[in-house]
Amino acid sequence: MDILGIETSCDETAASVVRRHADGSGEILSDVVLSQLDLHAAFGGVVPELAARSHVTTLDRLVIQALDESGVALDQIDAVAVTSGPGLIGGLMVGLMTGKAIAMAANKPFIGINHLEGHALTARLTHAVPFPYLLLLVSGGHTQIVLVKGVNEYERWGTTIDDALGEAFDKTAKLLGLGYPGGPAVEQAALEGEPRRFRLPVPMRRDPRLDFSFSGLKTAVRQLAEAQAPLSQQTISDLCLAFETSVTSSLDDRISMAMQRFSERFGTGSGPALVVAGGVAANRAIRATLESRAAKAGFRFIAPPLNLCTDNAAMIAWAGAERLAAGLAADALTLAPRSRWPLDQTAAAVIGHGKRGAKA
Ligand code: KG4
Ligand code: ZN
Secondary structure (H helix, E strand, C coil), rough: CEEEEEEEECEEEEEEEEEEECCCCEEEEEEEEEECCCHHCCCCCHHHHHHHHHHHHHHHHHHHHHHHHHCCCEEEEEEEEEEECCCCCHHHHHHHHHHHHHHHHCCEEEEEEEEEHHHHHHHHHHCCCCCCCEEEECCCCCEEEEEEECCCEEEEEEEEEECHHHHHHHHHHHHHCCCCHHHHHHHHHHCCCEEECCCCCCCCCCCCCCCEEEEEHHHHHHHHHHHHHHHHHHHHHHHHHHHHEEEEEHHHHHHHHHHHHHHHHHCCCCCEEEEECCCCHCCCCHHHHHHHHHHCCCCEEEEEHHHHHHEEEEEHHHHHHHHCCCCCCEEEECHHHCCCCCCCCCCCCCCCCCCCCCCC
């Protein structure tokens, strides 16, 4: 089964062709991603209108490129899968209209994909991970712990009650005068940090809900920074390290509790997996901590390659393939985009809602 995937929910314009073999394994035949990072950098964040305009001008050519590189002709494609939410509404509309037009002209099934489902199922494309498994999604727009039980079967166990983790990195970087995106800048600065100089609280530690919170931490960094002004390079590094240490401890605490809950319900006999996804999964301190915590809990630690952790269309094509293979129906061409679209429809909304409505 060969699926054309399209992703335009935030600031990456992406197209991909993914093949699902009869044995359930996946193969990426092409994976084209155009980042709009330069377009938004001057504004210190994604500007929705600019993002949508850029998707309009680049998507056609990226789809053609993805088809060319895959060696699969459009008439041999089995379905067109497009991110239909959550994300920035302008970008979603561009992707959906393009995908629908292609599906209609080529007379192919059309499937609207939840962007979070794309992230959730990527580990099955890269590592053939069996259900059920635990997913930690840490990106610029989302911070969630999800139980992935099967295709279309997700339980959200925790989410952020205020900022997403990537967003917290970005805001911290901004207030310390570091560049955008902030995550890599904070990580880099933290390498030179003095470990004992500043101590920040660990948000949500031992809280029985599996939620996250990062905005208080960001405020604590701001207050420390104001007290230390003018900031030397060393103080900036020390603050970055304190921030990174605190968020790493918070993730460690939350994910330990989640793995324990998972083990109580499913056992650990099958060597269950902890999967990470999202741009923040690039952070080495976070990765190392999660990896050792997973090993202690008897879990395999799985981190898809970075280009598949961050936004891409291969994950959307793959989610389309998984859905078709699971016997789920394709969508009508009247399908509307949804800027908000929880993966787990039964999960209660949380105060602060935990997303800035942009990235996932
Ligand atoms: O998944 P992603 O590329 O885009 C979406 O949000 O969908 O994630 C981007 C986020 C940004 O907030 C960025 O600052 C953060 O991931 N990030 C990092 C690192 N690299 C990227 N955060 C911490 N450490 C990093 N090395
Ligand atoms: Zn995403």
